[in-house]
Amino acid sequence: MFAERRKRLCSNLVEGTVVILVGSGNMVRSNDTEFPFRQDSDLHYLTGFDHPNAVAILNVGRSPNFTLFVEPKNQEMETWTGYRPGVEGAIESFGADQAFPIEELQKRLPEILSEATSVYHVLGKHREVDDQMVSILNDMRIRSRSAKTPAAQIVDPRSVIHEMRVVKDPTELELMRAAASITKEAHRYAASLSFDGTKEYEIEAALSYVFRKRGASGPAYTSIVGSGSNATTLHYVRNEDVLKDSELVLIDAGCEYQGYASDVTRTYPIGGHFDGARRAVYSAVLEAQAASIEASHPGATLQEVHDASVQHLSMCMIDLGLLSGSLDEVIEQNSYRRFYMHNTSHWLGLDVHDAGNYSIDGKPRKLLPGMVYTVEPGLYIRSDDEEVPQEFRGIGVRIEDDIHITESGIEILTADIPKEPSEVEEWVLTR
Numbered sequence: 457m458f459a460e461r462r463k464r465l466c467s468n469l470v471e472g473t474v475v476i477l478v479g480s481g482n483m484v485r486s487n488d489t490e491f492p493f494r495q496d497s498d499l500h501y502l503t504g505f506d507h508p509n510a511v512a513i514l515n516v517g518r519s520p521n522f523t524l525f526v527e528p529k530n531q532e533m534e535t536w537t538g539y540r541p542g543v544e545g546a547i548e549s550f551g552a553d554q555a556f557p558i559e560e561l562q563k564r565l566p567e568i569l570s571e572a573t574s575v576y577h578v579l580g581k582h583r584e585v586d587d588q589m590v591s592i593l594n595d596m597r598i599r600s601r602s603a604k605t606p607a608a609q610i611v612d613p614r615s616v617i618h619e620m621r622v623v624k625d626p627t628e629l630e631l632m633r634a635a636a637s638i639t640k641e642a643h644r645y646a647a648s649l650s651f652d653g654t655k656e657y658e659i660e661a662a663l664s665y666v667f668r669k670r671g672a673s674g675p676a677y678t679s680i681v682g683s684g685s686n687a688t689t690l691h692y693v694r695n696e697d698v699l700k701d702s703e704l705v706l707i708d709a710g711c712e713y714q715g716y717a718s719d720v721t722r723t724y725p726i727g728g729h730f731d732g733a734r735r736a737v738y739s740a741v742l743e744a745q746a747a748s749i750e751a752s753h754p755g756a757t758l759q760e761v762h763d764a765s766v767q768h769l770s771m772c773m774i775d776l777g778l779l780s781g782s783l784d785e786v787i788e789q790n791s792y793r794r795f796y797m798h799n800t801s802h803w804l805g806l807d808v809h810d811a812g813n814y815s816i817d818g819k820p821r822k823l824l825p826g827m828v829y830t831v832e833p834g835l836y837i838r839s840d841d842e843e844v845p846q847e848f849r850g851i852g853v854r855i856e857d858d859i860h861i862t863e864s865g866i867e868i869l870t871a872d873i874p875k876e877p878s879e880v881e882e883w884v885l886t887r
């Protein structure tokens with residue numbers, strides 16, 4: 457599978473191109489402790505090599521085609537930081553044609569680049585590698601009369617790799633279905649805790665517990681558990697308040713499973729019953745989401761998916777007395793943005809906000825089978841907004857599902873996480 461992806465990438469590049477992919481290192485969290493390791497998504501996509509401080513090199517149309525530079529086996533270091541596949545494992549388990557200790561990168565790079573016609577490398581992310589590469593190419597230029605011609609261009613490989621990543625292959629879709637299924641279970645547990653007195657961080661912990669219990673690496677992004685007016689802060693991650701009866705709790709949480717993210721928001725009624733104003737706002741968002749899902753099909757665009765939510769939410773804002781004016785005015789003057797200020801969709805995959813362009817030649821791109829994205833309209837009414845009826849102040853609702861475009865329509869990866877008000881109420885009430 458990884459070999460097939462490398463082959464596909466190489467088939468898009470001309471012979472003599474050298475692609476350099478630098479993996480993630482360990483990031484210091486504090487003093488001598490580190491954040492959990494997370495591989496660079498592009499390197500993972502093309503190699504599956506999930507250990508720190510690796511560099512992958514592809515030499516298009518040449519042999520050896522696939523070289524890995526990795527941390528070598530070292531019994532003493534492995535006692536402290538754990539198993540390393542080492543040079544041997546890089547070849548045996550990850551299919552490299554050749555592998556070397558990462559310390560040899562500097563020494564071996566000149567040889568690798570000596571025949572390159574162009575180099576694909578992300579500049580600005582790993583200064584050390586940038587400097588090595590630039591100095592090698594400069595040296596070659598200085599000596600160009602007596603030796604080989606240096607590569608004529610350095611190209612960002614992300615344009616090509618991300619174009620591949622935006623259309624998921626069957627293996628990726630299976631992993632994303634598994635991620636969605638784990639996320640469902642986590643939301644189910646979270647819903648059952650949505651009653652007066654629960655702390656937001658207890659729900660965050662419950663979500664993480666289910667993620668890990670079911671074999672996910674953890675949350676794909678910091679879980680948002682915002683009760684009451686905390687739900688109107690889009691990236692509320694402090695999760696430190698106490699749930700109060702009759703308010704809502706917005707839970708935006710999805711796991712990362714074998715590198716793949718799910719991204720799901722549900723808004724639960726604390727205590728198990730949607731009351732008047734909250735029910736009205738919830739229904740507005742649910743209907744907007746239905747309109748955006750209705751607009752999702754092969755050949756449509758994410759702009760159309762977004763417009764469907766904007767249209768419906770704007771109408772509801774007028775109906776609920778949040779805004780005055782005609783629907784056309786509210787949309788043309790962007791006044792709906794006071795209560796709906798983010799986009800409806802983003803690509804989803806290895807990254808929660810996944811790689812891939814949203815437009816081509818300045819126009820929104822058409823949705824193709826294999827693309828996966830979220831549909832996540834919301835309505836957020838600040839608690840200090842004195843221009844809206846009192847009953848709506850401090851209400852925040854978002855509903856988010858993950859959509860896969862198929863040949864004939866869509867598959868909603870997160871379809872079995874309830875969102876109809878009566879089903880949501882039941883989820884909260886059945887502990």
Ligand code: GLY
Binds near residue numbers: 719802832856
């Ligand atoms: N949880 C991040 C997002 O919904 O985009």
Ligand code: MN
Binds near residue numbers: 708719721
């Ligand atoms: Mn989300």
Ligand code: MN
Binds near residue numbers: 719802830832856
């Ligand atoms: Mn999202």
